[in-house]
Every structure is written in structure tokens, then in C-alpha cells.
Amino acid sequence: MRTHAITFSSLLMAAAVMAVILPTSALAWVKYTSDSHGKVERLNNDITLNAYTGSFPPTGTRRDSLVRTVNKMEEVPADFSIDVEWNSAGPKRGNNRDEIWYTTDSDLLAGHPAACWNEIKRGLSTPWHIAYSDIVLDQDGSWIHNPAYLNHEIYGGTAWFADTAIMHELGHAFGLDHEDRLYNVMGDSWRYCTLTAPHPNEAEAYAGEDAGNGLISLHGLTGHGRKNDLSVSHWRYCGSDGEYSEHCFVDVDPVTTSSASSDLWYGEMLRYDVEAGETYLFQFTYENNGDDTFYDIDIAYVISSNDNISTKDDIIKTTSDVWLQRNEPYEMYSGITLPASLKHGRTYFLGVIIDCNDVITEWNEKNNTSFIPIKVQ
Amino acid sequence: MWRFKVRLYLFCLVVVVLLWVSAGSGALTKDERFKESVRQAELIFRGPVLNVQYRNSEIVPALNPETHEPIVDPCTGDPVWVDGSDLPHTFVTYHIDHIYKGKVPIGSPIPGRVTLRFEGGLSVPDDPNNSRILRVSFSPLFDVGDRDVLLVKGNTVVLCPLVGGTDGRYRLITDPNDLIPKVYSEYGQRIVFRPVDDANLPGSARRGPYQELATVTEFNVGPYGFRRVRSEFQPPPGNPAYSTQGQFTESEFHAFLAGYVEAVHTPQELQSVPPIHSADITHPFEAHPLTPATGPPTPDEPPVEMERPWLDGIPQDELQAILEQEDEEARLLELTGGNPVLPKSDCEIERLRFGGAPSDISGPDGKPDCRTDMFDFAVFSQLWLDCYGPGCGE
Numbered sequence: 001m002r003t004h005a006i007t008f009s010s011l012l013m014a015a016a017v018m019a020v021i022l023p024t025s026a027l028a029w030v031k032y033t034s035d036s037h038g039k040v041e042r043l044n045n046d047i048t049l050n051a052y053t054g055s056f057p058p059t060g061t062r063r064d065s066l067v068r069t070v071n072k073m074e075e076v077p078a079d080f081s082i083d084v085e086w087n088s089a090g091p092k093r094g095n096n097r098d099e100i101w102y103t104t105d106s107d108l109l110a111g112h113p114a115a116c117w118n119e120i121k122r123g124l125s126t127p128w129h130i131a132y133s134d135i136v137l138d139q140d141g142s143w144i145h146n147p148a149y150l151n152h153e154i155y156g157g158t159a160w161f162a163d164t165a166i167m168h169e170l171g172h173a174f175g176l177d178h179e180d181r182l183y184n185v186m187g188d189s190w191r192y193c194t195l196t197a198p199h200p201n202e203a204e205a206y207a208g209e210d211a212g213n214g215l216i217s218l219h220g221l222t223g224h225g226r227k228n229d230l231s232v233s234h235w236r237y238c239g240s241d242g243e244y245s246e247h248c249f250v251d252v253d254p255v256t257t258s259s260a261s262s263d264l265w266y267g268e269m270l271r272y273d274v275e276a277g278e279t280y281l282f283q284f285t286y287e288n289n290g291d292d293t294f295y296d297i298d299i300a301y302v303i304s305s306n307d308n309i310s311t312k313d314d315i316i317k318t319t320s321d322v323w324l325q326r327n328e329p330y331e332m333y334s335g336i337t338l339p340a341s342l343k344h345g346r347t348y349f350l351g352v353i354i355d356c357n358d359v360i361t362e363w364n365e366k367n368n369t370s371f372i373p374i375k376v377q
Numbered sequence: 378m379w380r381f382k383v384r385l386y387l388f389c390l391v392v393v394v395l396l397w398v399s400a401g402s403g404a405l406t407k408d409e410r411f412k413e414s415v416r417q418a419e420l421i422f423r424g425p426v427l428n429v430q431y432r433n434s435e436i437v438p439a440l441n442p443e444t445h446e447p448i449v450d451p452c453t454g455d456p457v458w459v460d461g462s463d464l465p466h467t468f469v470t471y472h473i474d475h476i477y478k479g480k481v482p483i484g485s486p487i488p489g490r491v492t493l494r495f496e497g498g499l500s501v502p503d504d505p506n507n508s509r510i511l512r513v514s515f516s517p518l519f520d521v522g523d524r525d526v527l528l529v530k531g532n533t534v535v536l537c538p539l540v541g542g543t544d545g546r547y548r549l550i551t552d553p554n555d556l557i558p559k560v561y562s563e564y565g566q567r568i569v570f571r572p573v574d575d576a577n578l579p580g581s582a583r584r585g586p587y588q589e590l591a592t593v594t595e596f597n598v599g600p601y602g603f604r605r606v607r608s609e610f611q612p613p614p615g616n617p618a619y620s621t622q623g624q625f626t627e628s629e630f631h632a633f634l635a636g637y638v639e640a641v642h643t644p645q646e647l648q649s650v651p652p653i654h655s656a657d658i659t660h661p662f663e664a665h666p667l668t669p670a671t672g673p674p675t676p677d678e679p680p681v682e683m684e685r686p687w688l689d690g691i692p693q694d695e696l697q698a699i700l701e702q703e704d705e706e707a708r709l710l711e712l713t714g715g716n717p718v719l720p721k722s723d724c725e726i727e728r729l730r731f732g733g734a735p736s737d738i739s740g741p742d743g744k745p746d747c748r749t750d751m752f753d754f755a756v757f758s759q760l761w762l763d764c765y766g767p768g769c770g771e
Contacts, residue, residue, distance in 0.1 A: 033604045040603070054671035061678055090439070091669050092460040094511060102670040108535050110515050110542040117497075120510040128510075128601070139670035146678055159678075172514050177605065178564075181612045197710045197717060214608070241407060242544055242584050243564050305699045306685070310717040312706045328610060347687035358718035366715035373687070 040120060041175050041218040043129040045080035050088035052101035055137075058086070061145035062162075066100065068147070069166040069205055075229065075363050076207045077222045077291050078215040080174060093117050093134045098173070100135040100166075113141040114165045116172035133173035137165065147202035154191055155203075156267035163205035164189040171211050175218045178243040183236055183285055183329040184210035187245025191235045191268070196366040197308050204367060206231065209287040209329050221291060228290030230297070230324060231367040232354045234269075236285050236331050250283040252372060255335065271347065271373040277340035281333040284352050284370055288324035290362070295323040300356035301336050309351030309369035314339070318356065342376045350374050408573050408581040414540045416641050418528040420479035420491070420653045421634070423549070426523040427490065428470040431499045431599060434664035436462040461664035465511045467498035468658040469519045471527070475631070478638045478647065479529075485655035493529065494656035496536040496664060499599035510598050515542030517563045518596045524549040526560075526634065533656050536665070547582075549627050550590055558627035564605070565593035570623040570633065579636040586612070586621055723747075 033039050049070065056062045063086070070082045091099040094117070109115055114137040121131040137143070144151050144159035151157035168189035179186040185208050193203040207215065208231075238248035252260045252272040260280060265271035274280060282301070288294065298320050302313035317336050324330060334352075342348060349371040355362070362368070405413060415421065438447040439457040448457040470492040473481070482491040497516050500509035516537045528545035532538040539545030543563035551558045560568040562584050569585040587607070594605050625633065638647070688696060709719040712729045720726045724747035727733075733745050739756040740746025 033606050039606075052669050054669055057672050060673055062673060090457070090460075092458065092462070093667065094462075094464050095458075101667075102673075103667040104670045105665065105667050108665055108667060110535060110537045110539070112515050112542065116514045118512040118514075120512055122508045122601075124506045128508075128603075131509075136667050144678055150684070151678075169514075177514075180566075181610055197715050217608075240566070240584060240586075242562065242566070306687070306703055308703065308706055308710070310706055310710060311719050311721075312702070312709065346691070349687075353717050356718060358716065365713070365717070369717045 038127070039175070039218055040128050040130060042080060043126060043131075045219055046083075047080070047098050047173075048083045048085055049135075050085050050091070050097050050099045052088040052091045052099065053086050055100075055102040055139075056086060065145035065162050066166060069163045069170070072163075072204065072206050073167060073170045075226055076212045076215050076289070077226045078174075078212065078219040079222045080215075080219050082170075091134070093136075094119055094132075096132055098132050098134070100137075102137045102139040104139045106138040106140040109136070109138055113138045113143075113160070114169050116169045118172065130173070130175055135166070135169040135173060137162070137169075147204065149193075149195055149201050149203040150266060152203060152267070154267045155269055156265075160190055161193065161203055161205065163203075164193055167192075167205040167207060171207065171215075174215055176211055176214050179210065180240040180243055180245045182210060182245060183233075183247060183331070184208060184245060186211055186214075188241070188247045191247035192233075193235070194231050194233050194367040195307075195370060197310060197369065201307050204364075206289070206367065209289050209326060212289050213326060213328075226290075226363050228292050228294075228360060229288075229362045229364050229367070230294070230354050230360065231287045231289060231364070232352055232370045233285045233287070234370045234372055236283060237329070250285065250331075250372060251281075251333075252283065252374070253281040253333070255279050255281065265373055269373065271375050273377050274338055274342075274374045276338055276342040276344070276376050279335055279337040282336050282350055282352075282372060283331060283333045284372075286322070286324060286330045286332060286354060288326045290326065293323065293325040294360060296320045297322045297324060298355060298357045298359065299334075300353045301334065302351040302353065303339060303342070304349040304351045304371065307349055307371060309349065309353060309371050311353060311356060313351055315356075338374075338376075344376055347373060347375050407583055408571065410541070410544075411581050411583075412578070412641055414528050414545060415478070415634075415637060417540050418478055418530055418545070419532075419650060420482065420529040421477040421526065421638065422471070422473050422475060422479070422491070422529070423477070423526045423631070424471040424474045424524070426469055426519050426521050426525070427472050428468075428492075429519050429521055429597075430468045430470075430658050431501045431503075432466055432468060432658050432662075433500055434461055434464045434466060435661050437663055460666035460668075463500075464496060464664045465498045465500040465509070466662075466664070467495045467519065468656055469493050469495065471525075477526070477634050478642070479650050480652035482532075482653045482655045484657060486657075490655070491529075491532075491653070492656040492658065493527070493538050494533050494662075495538070499601070501599075503599055508599075508601065510601075513537065517543045517546045518598070520592075520596055523592070526630070529653060532653050533662070534665075547630070548593070549630075550592055552588070553590070560625040560627060560630045561588065561590065561593065563593075565590050567621055567624045568630065569621070570625055570629070578640050579633055582625065582630070582633070585624060 051066055056066060067084060070084050074082055088099050091101040117134040118130050119132040120128055122128045142159040143162045145162045149155050152161045153159055167185055171186050176186050185192045193205055195201045196204055234250045235247045236250045237245055239246040249268055249270045254260050260272045262270040262272045299322060300315050301317040302315050304313040316339060351369060351371040354368045437459045439459045441448055450457055470490055473489055473491055485491055495516050497511045497513040526547040528540040529538055530540045546563045547568060548561040549558055550561050565587050567585040567588055568582050571581045571583045573581045596603055713719060720729055727747055736749040736753055737745045737747060739752045
């Protein structure tokens with residue numbers, strides 16, 4: 001028998017609706033300022049990152065990883081650019097060059113898989129600014145540089161995706177510090193990625209909404225033509241771990257009880273138990289990584305037989321009541337009734353497509369989907 | 378019976394292997410990490426910062442491995458230095474009020490004091506017209522007068538001699554609201570007590586919500602003042618990670634930590650911890666190089682294996698249909714460059730493949746329709762009528 005009692009899920013849904021309506025203006029990045037001159041930023045916004053040729057040999061996946069991550073960092077509509085050159089023959093800290101390398105001295109990194117050294121300078125006519133940065137990664141770290149997501153630790157693979165760590169360190173190199181208050185790359189960067197099509201799906205590291213906000217605060221808006229990007233992810237904020245945020249797989253709640261049962265499916269990716277024809281609240285994290293605010297954004301929810309999400313899949317719900325401003329990631333629950341035709345015992349993918357009518361021109365259209373695996377009971 | 382024994386043996390073997398794998402691959406929980414931090418520390422003590430000084434590491438010339446002659450840069454003619462040369466370091470001297478674990482450090486010129494050496498800080502001698510600071514992302518920042526409990530390991534050996542970097546610092550700050558000395562993290566997060574399931578432990582210490590404290594956000598590097606600016610975002614209420622309940626006062630933390638150290642060590646273990654060496658700023662020192670790794674540890678990463686168990690057990694005809702749809706989807710995604718909004722009509726596919734005719738600018742739905750007809754002419758005419766005045770159409 002159905003009841004009409006107020007449940008946890010309905011409160012969540014109400015909160016989600018309120019969040020759509022109420023404007024928010026808070027930001028959450030962390031930066032430094034000096035007493036004498038204000039923010040400590042890069043004075044030269046066009047940097048050359050010199051990669052040590054030994055750590056980044058011409059063949060193999062490490063160069064691809066670095067180039068990919070730098071390109072993603074450059075997508076942020078902040079006024080800076082990064083060139084990568086493979087010409088660092090003997091990298092050193094504090095040698096007036098921006099460099100990146102892997103080190104065999106992992107015990108010196110205080111247990112961190114990667115770290116950033118910022119050289120901050122001040123001159124007669126120049127304020128305190130970040131002059132150079134050195135990014136050092138632990139050679140003995142369990143890294144993977146191939147973007148195929150099922151190879152990554154969080155998706156049941158054997159190693160950590162290097163792109164996300166490099167993106168985090170690039171954030172330091174451009175003046176950001178750690179952030180633990182929301183879903184962001186300067187916190188738990190391991191669990192900060194989007195998935196892209198086509199199959200096999202690949203993970204993408206990205207600076208994201210909050211770090212992008214901080215970088216724009218430090219460096220100003222770009223004049224390079226990068227303008228807008230929306231993205232959606234199946235990772236969410238779930239707490240604070242020291243100076244870092246903690247991220248978890250998104251949530252699914254039945255309307256009548258507090259939460260759906262689930263099993264760890266691939267790594268930390270959950271697969272939720274559902275019943276055909278029932279209504280559930282599906283959570284995703286939406287971000288506006290660009291400049292403009294968008295109203296009445298079209299979002300489609302689909303049922304897919306695979307982890308490729310597209311408008312070719314069966315669309316089971318569309319909405320146009322979300323607006324996204326560049327401020328903070330928006331974790332939204334959406335009530336969705338699953339088709340009664342879903343087959344018992346079968347695993348499907350509840351997918352989401354943001355900007356499902358392709359109205360908004362974005363610098364990256366590939367990060368507009370995500371999914372939650374579901375198993376029909 | 379024999380078969381049963383073999384099965385039992387295999388079962389036990391599988392269990393052991395699974396336990397080993399899970400123990401090896403599982404990340405530590407926050408409470409386990411706190412316990413490990415305490416266990417790893419060579420010295421845990423409480424005290425105030427008496428002095429913060431700076432000194433650069435020595436310049437070490439790079440030598441030709443065969444001739445042992447200094448290497449010279451062929452472009453500039455300057456000698457080449459090894460990594461770690463001339464790097465600013467911070468020497469932080471504490472008075473030791475209380476030792477929770479470890480022994481009185483050796484090498485300090487004044488008894489009851491210890492000097493810790495951190496990579497990073499102000500380059501000296503400082504030229505105010507050309508100042509230079511090195512900031513290491515995992516190292517804390519100290520001011521004279523700060524009071525802390527520190528978990529020390531590897532002083533003068535590692536870049537940051539605190540267990541876990543900033544995690545190894547517990548700041549003792551008088552709360553301006555009630556004037557009670559309390560415990561905070563490096564960045565001003567309240568340190569809170571958490572009960573644990575292990576009856577042998579007195580609980581655990583976790584990081585809670587931030588408190589805005591000037592002594593945390595403002596710091597000096599030499600004579601220069603800086604601020605750590607956190608934006609205004611307030612986390613939503615009700616998040617358990619942001620519960621202020623159970624924040625340690627200084628005296629509570631003192632009793633807790635003393636009991637914790639005893640709980641995680643045997644008396645013999647505590648007795649056998651060697652004393653750490655205090656750093657000496659009067660002595661020249663060389664910083665450890667972060668030796669660049671040449672090449673990945675293995676030539677190639679493991680091949681990409683994309684299992685798809687969700688397709689297991691699906692009847693063959695149905696599976697065939699799914700795979701055909703996947704192929705079609707993949708083909709279209711390739712056309713759109715990964716945009717999940719796929720073309721619906723043959724015309725849209727044709728336009729993606731070959732581009733549209735310049736004259737095809739509209740259609741019955743207001744979108745190009747792969748035909749040049751009256752719809753295109755109507756839009757063209759409208760544009761033409763709207764275009765007037767100097768510069769129009771340029």
C-alpha cells in the first residue's frame with residue numbers, strides 16, 4: 001500500500017527543486033594573497049611546461065596523458081595558456097623553469113603521489129607572483145595513463161588515472177590550494193572525472209566548475225574564445241578528508257524508502273537494485289564550467305543497454321527546469337519512473353544527457369552524459 | 378573424505394588470498410590513518426614555536442660521471458647544479474613542553490628544544506628588491522608564537538618532517554569565542570573526537586568544520602605577510618563531515634593523545650624508539666635531489682580490457698540487436714565527434730559527413746533540410762532586407 005508520508009526521499013526532491021529556484025552566489029576555491037600586493041598569481045599567463053624527456057619518453061602513454069591534461073586545463077575560460085615542450089634534459093627545482101617529471105625518490109614526498117613546488121617572487125616593479133612551478137610525480141605510484149575508464153582504480157582497474165593528479169597539480173601551479181568543501185579537483189581528484197563516448201568509454205580529467213571559478217578569479221576571463229561548457233558526472237561530494245574533499249558514487253533513492261540497495265560493481269561504481277515500473281530519485285552532479293549562465297536547460301534521461309549514452313537510447317524523461325550559473329557544482333536528484341518493460345535480472349544503464357537538444361555551443365560536447373548502472377530485481 | 382579435504386584446503390587458500398588482496402589493495406580509513414600516523418611518528422610532542430629562520434641548501438655542482446669534472450652548460454658557460462641546490466629551507470625551533478612519544482632530541486644546542494627543517498621558505502640572503510619564496514604544496518607554514526602538537530618523522534632527511542605533511546600538525550589555538558584553548562588542523566579545521574569500534578583504542582581524532590581564525594589565515598614568510606583566502610562558500614548544514622560536536626579542547630586532546638600512544642604501542646616499542654636529530658641552521662646542508670625517473674617502470678601499461686558482463690546471459694537474437702544498435706551508435710558518435718546528441722535524419726547525417734550546401738540555410742522546421750527551396754529564399758530575403766547601412770554585409 002502506498003502512503004503519503006513525508007519521506008527522506010521526498011525531502012531530498014523538495015530540496016532539489018528549491019535549489020533549482022534559489023540563486024546561489026557562493027564560491028569555494030582557495031588562493032593566496034600578500035599583504036602588500038593582493039592575490040598571488042602568475043604574472044606571465046602564457047607558460048611553457050618543460051617535460052623531462054626521460055620520464056616522458058616519445059613512445060608510450062605518458063606524453064599523451066600530459067598533453068591531454070594540459071589541453072583540458074587550457075579549456076578553462078581563464079586568461080592563461082600552457083605550451084608543453086619535451087626538452088627538459090635535467091629537471092631541477094628552483095631553476096627558473098616550469099618543469100614536470102617523475103621521481104624515483106618517492107619516500108621524500110611525504111606519502112603524496114604528486115606534489116607541486118611554486119617559486120614565488122617579488123621585484124622592484126613586480127608584486128608577489130608565481131614565477132615558476134615544478135610538478136613532481138612518484139615514479140613508484142600506481143599510475144595508469146590510458147583513459148579507458150574500466151582500467152582505472154575507481155572503476156575496478158588496477159591503477160590511478162594520472163591525468164587527474166596532473167590536473168590537480170596544475171591547479172597549484174596556477175595559484176589554487178586544496179579545497180574540501182565541495183566536489184572539486186583540488187580535493188579528491190582521483191574521483192573527479194567525466195566519462196566520454198564513444199565506446200570504449202574514456203575518462204576525462206577536467207578543472208571543473210569550482211577550480212575554474214578560482215582560476216578566473218586569479219587570472220581573469222579569457223579572451224581566447226573559449227566560452228561555455230556544461231558537464232555531468234556520476235561522482236558527488238560526500239565529505240571532507242583533511243584539506244581534501246571526499247567524493248563518492250552518486251545516490252539512488254526509492255521514493256518510499258530511504259535508499260535503494262546496491263552492490264559495488266566495478267571498483268567504487270555502484271549498481272543499484274531497482275524494480276521495473278517504479279519511481280526512483282536519481283542523483284547526478286551538474287557543472288557549468290564556462291562563462292554564461294543558462295536557463296531552462298534541456299536534460300534527457302535514457303535507458304541504455306550499454307555504457308554509451310546518447311539520444312539513440314530510449315528517452316524516458318525530459319526536463320527543462322534547471323538553470324546553471326558558474327558558481328558551484330549542482331548535485332540534483334531527479335524523480336524518474338522506470339519503464340515497466342525492463343527485464344528481470346538484466347543490468348541497464350540509467351543515463352543522463354545535459355543539453356539534450358544541442359542548443360548550447362560548448363567547447364566540449366563529449367562530457368554531457370553520465371550513467372548509473374541498475375539491476376532489475 | 379580426501380576430496381572434502383582438498384576442497385576445504387582450496388577454500389581456505391582462496392579466503393587467505395582474498396584477505397591478502399583486500400588488505401593489500403584497500404585504502405586506510407581516516408581512523409586507521411590516524412593510528413598509522415601515531416605509530417609511524419618518531420617523536421610526538423607539544424610546544425610553542427620560538428624561532429623561524431631560513432637558510433638555502435648548498436649548491437652542488439653536477440659532475441661528469443666519467444671524468445668527475447664539473448659539467449658546464451654549453452650555451453651559457455655556467456656550471457650546472459644538481460637538483461636540490463640553493464633551495465630555501467625553513468628551520469622551525471620549538472620549545473618542548475611535553476613528549477607523548479619518543480625521546481628528547483639530540484643535537485640541540487639548548488636542552489628542551491628541537492629544530493625541524495622544512496623544504497621551502499624565504500631565500501636568503503633576502504634582497505627586498507628581488508625576493509624569492511619556495512612553497513611546497515604539502516608543507517605547513519609556521520609563525521613565531523604558534524603552539525602545536527607535532528607528529529615528527531625523518532627530520533633533516535625528508536622534505537617535510539611531519540607524518541603525512543600538514544596532517545601531522547595539530548594547532549593549539551585559543552578560541553576567541555569562549556577563550557578556551559582548542560585543537561585545529563593546519564588550515565583551521567576543528568579537530569573532533571570520534572568513537573571507534575576498537576575497544577583497545579580511546580577513540581580517534583578527525584577533522585571537522587573550519588573556524589575562521591586570523592592566526593591560521595594570516596602568516597608570515599620572513600618579513601612578508603600573506604593570507605590564505607577561502608571563498609565564502611558554506612557547506613550545506615547536516616553534513617556529518619561538518620559536525621562541530623566533540624571538538625577537542627587542548628586539555629582533552631592532551632589526555633586523549635597520551636592514552637592513544639600507550640594503546641597503539643607496547644612499552645617495549647616505546648622504549649626502543651630512537652631519538653630524532655635536531656636540525657642545525659649553522660651547518661651547511663645539501664637538499665636531497667628528487668631524482669628524475671627515466672622511463673615508466675614497465676615499457677607498456679597493461680592492455681585495455683573492456684569486459685562487458687552486463688551482456689552475459691542475453692538471448693542471442695536480442696544480443697545481436699543490441700550489438701547492431703551499439704555499432705550504429707558508435708558510428709554516429711564518430712560523426713558528431715562524441716556529441717551524444719545524434720543526428721536523427723538522413724539529411725543530418727549527410728550534413729555531418731559532407732557539410733551542407735551554402736544555399737541550404739533553412740527548412741520547414743527552421744533548420745537546414747538538405748534542399749534549396751522557398752524556405753531558404755525566405756530566410757535569405759529577410760536577411761537581405763534587414764541588412765542596410767554602411768558596412769552591412771562586410
